[in-house]
Structures are given as structure tokens and as C-alpha cells.
Amino acid sequence: MIRNFIFHFGRYVLLLGQSLGGPRKARTYFKEVVRHMYDIGIGSVIIVALISLFIGAVTAVQFAYQLGGTLIPRYYIGYIVRDMTIIELAPTITCLVLAGKVGSNIASEIGGMRQKEHIDAMEIMGVNTASYLILPRIIAGMTMIPLLVFMAATISILGAFLASVPMGFFSGDEFVKGLGLFYDPYNVFMMFVKSVVFSFILITIPAYQGYFVKGGSIELGNSSTAAVVYSNIFILLADYLIAVVLTA
């Protein structure tokens, strides 16, 4: 198992080195970057918005219930929702969801190209396939996913407001007061650090899985599943490491 891990890790690093080798002609990559920005960014807006809205709503309602009958002021709910969203829920949940949506798509798209000999065709033309197929996705992912995470945080807080204030759990003023309480911009910085690191993970691991796929449709399905599973594991591991490093 350890040997297997070292083999895959080594091959992953080599593939990354090859993919970061850079384009022969930047213009040819630009079109690909824009296409992937659209697929990853615009294509994920609805699912990310929906999930964030409900996570914010549920967080607020749950905390209103937990803090009911205690001496903790109700406006603390706004503060708790804000920090939970910014520090953890928005970057981590959004990227776990995107690992499923975007990651499986990347693994099956690149894997399909491998099986249909598209990658061989490019290799024979002299194209650096790792760079052409992976670098534009990395650039697009690391640009769009932090924006999606920022959007998720905003919508999540909005969801908390919409689910709680009209239902009478607390007033709008209390919520807004809580939102401004103990505000530390460093948490927003942490959110962006997490989203950049997670986006790198959720693009490159599926790309690796797809690039080296062998066999037929079953293997392609397996690579897509492995892409999501490993991306999730490494996102959670990175989440812990970033938390330790940035809060030390």
C-alpha cells in the first residue's frame, strides 16, 4: 500500500511538473482557459448557490435552537454563522461539492480523451498534452473557485438571514449586530487560502486519474469515483493542515 502510494504520488508530481511546463503558444491556451472558466465557474453557480443558501439557513436555525433558553445573547447567532461560514463551511463544503461535480467531470473528460486516442493524437502532433489538458484547468479552477467560495459565503449568510429573521427567531438588527461582532479580516484571508489550495487539489487529482486511465468504461467509471474520493480526502486533510498552520 505504501509502495503504491509512493508510485502514484511520484507520478502525480511528475505529471504536475510536465503540466506546469508552460504553453508553446499562450494564445492557444487562452481559449481553453476561458472555456474551463465558464464550465467550472458559471456551470457551478446554481448548485453552489443552492447548497450555500440551505447551509446558511440550517446553521442559523440550529444555533437559534441550541442557544434558546441560555444566557448567550441572540445576536451571537449572526457572529457564529458568519465565522462558521467564512472559515469552514463556505470553502470546505463548496469544494467538496465541486470535487464531485467538477472533479468527476475532469476525470471522465480527460479519461475519455485517453480512451478515444485523442491524447495519443495530440502527442503525435508534438503537443505537451499534460500541459495543454491540465494547465488551463488549473488556471481556470484557481481563478473561479475562490470566487465561487466568496459567493457561497455571501449567499450562506443571506440564507441564514432569510431563514431566521422572517420566522421570528431574532430580529434583523440583532443579526446584523452579530455579523459585525469581533470581525477579523484574517478569517477572510484564511477562506481564500483554503479555496485556492482546495481548488488546486480538486483539479489536479481528477486530472491525474483521467490522464492515466486504462481499459474501458468500467475503468473510466472507477477513475471518476477515485477522483472524487481522493479529492475529498485530500481536501479534508489540507483543511486540517491549513487550520493548524494559519491559526498557530
Place this chain on the structure above:
Amino acid sequence: MIRVENIDKSFGELEVLRDISVSFLRGKTNLIIGRSGAGKTVLLKILIGLIHPTSGKVFYEDTNFYDLNKRQVRKLRMDVGMLFQSSALFDSLTVDENIRFPLDMFTKMTHKEKSIRVNYCLERVNLEGINNKYPSEVSGGMQKRVGIARAIVMEPKYLFCDEPNSGLDPKTSITIDKLIQEITRENNITTIINTHDMNSVMEIGEKIILLEGGNLAWEGTSTEVLSEGNELIQNFIFASPFLQRLKNMALK
């Protein structure tokens, strides 16, 4: 010319190719034939560097392919065109964009110059006016021809074709064969075709090598197939009773 010297290839315990030495001639259609599992595709992939041989050398003119570094390989590959069995056209690109792809990647041509070149290649394969169609919108035979157009767009010195007739009706197969032969002659290209198609062997086999169980079993031309009396090649090409009868009639 491409020259192969003492190529061996094994996958683990399985020996797929044994001591293959052969030359593929410039300006001629060179055919690799043999039964399924004889090692044809492996040999073709070794020639283009998609599979590395266990031992042996592949010379493009006087340069051993396996002595080149990555950058030199990429440079050499700009002189190589390949037609895949599945055509390997990129689904997300139109026919025009597929053919234009190598020009976009490797040349400094203007948009107009590229369009002229793409249209010339499409005309050359008798497919004018389908520039904006996607590969899924054209037939298998047309996809093969688009594949040929893409393979020749960079004016290659070497053209490789992996089973160019698979999945095509006999008439379309002949059209594809003729097209490949004409392009080979016009441009003085070294063309290597991996095929099962016996029509191709007899029609365009200017140089034929037969692989049998990983060994080079026979080497010659389509005219020598009939005259030389080599049983192995004749039994392979005229495998069915119908073809045997035709051969006997032809010999009479």
C-alpha cells in the same frame, strides 16, 4: 525512410515482437499486415514512440528516435501525421477547428493563411463545405477523411495509418486507400499502414510486411504475393474459400 533494427518488445512474460528489422520506403505505401495479436499495432506504436521497445532502434532517416530528448521528439513529431482507427477527432471542435489545431499549436500563420490551408486539405480529401460541422454530425467515412486532412495539414514527411478501413464499406475503403496512396505519391511521404484489409494489400501494397506470432514472416510487394508462391502470405491473404477460388482464377 524509416528503418527499424532488431526491435524486441515484451509485456512482462509475453513476447510480442522478436527481432524485427525492416525498412519503410519514402514515397511508397508500406503495409504492416498480420493476424489479430500478431504485433502490428505494437510495432506501429513503437515506430511513433507511443510504446518503447524492450530493445532495438527506430531510425527516421539517420536519426534514432529513441536517442532523442523530449524536445527533439516534439520537433520530429511535427513531421509526422497519423490517422487513427477511430479517427480520434476532438469531439468539442468542429471539422475546421480539428484540422486547424496543429496549425494553431505550431505555426505562426495568420488566420487567413490557416483557413486557406484547411480548405485546401478538405478539398484534397473531397470534403468541401463541412468546416462547421462537428465530428458527430458526419459519417464514419467522412470522419476518416477529416482525419487524413488533419494528418496532412502540417505537410508531414511521415504518415502513419492505423486500420484506416476498419468499420467502412468496401467502396469507401477503396476511396480511402486511393486517397492515402495519392497523397503519399504527391508529397513523397513515407506512409506506413497497419491493416487487415486484403483489398488494401492487393491495391496499394507497394511494400508489405507480414507479422506472424511476433516475427517478421514475409516481406514483398502486392505483385509478389501472387507470383512468389509463398504459402504463408497466400494463406493469410486468400483465407476464405471464395478468395482462394478468385486467386486460382487470376493465376489461370
